[in-house]
Amino acid sequence: MKASTLEIIFSLITILLFLLNIITPFLVSKYLKVNKYIKLLLVSICLTLIFSTLSTYWSEDLSNKIMYKIYGFDDYGMSDEERLRNVSIENRQAIQNIYEGSFGVGWPLKLIIMYVTIIIPYNIVSCGVVYFYERKKHLS
Secondary structure, three states, X not given: OOHHHHHHHHHHHHHHHHHHHHHHHHHHHHHHOOOOHHHHHHHHHHHHHHHHHHHHHHHHHHHHHXXXXXXXXXXXXXXXXXXXXXXXXXXXXXXXXXXXXXXOOOHHHHHHHHHHHHHHHHHHHHHHHHHHHHHHHHHO
């Protein structure tokens, strides 16, 4: 299997984990029957923290390590030649691009930034929408 094909499969898993983050407030409301806004918000924030951590770790670190293992890439090698020694010629460029793309801000900092700037505000708004929708539905 080519490295680009496996990379696409791993990207689909990342998208599914992201979608799980998006639908969490709605699932919490539907299955836990939480009728208070604060309870709904707290449960939703806790679950999205777990899912966001899993999603970020998977997309930024774990999937890359799995790719390295499958294709024989030695990420502890001291030179490009040493790192790519066991990788087939057809997959070298893709693996090298994945390796070079892993430099920069680590996944914990990306998680914190994403969670504070995107996930918490999303939870506040979506839980408010769900709460007022359920409240209006019960009053009618």
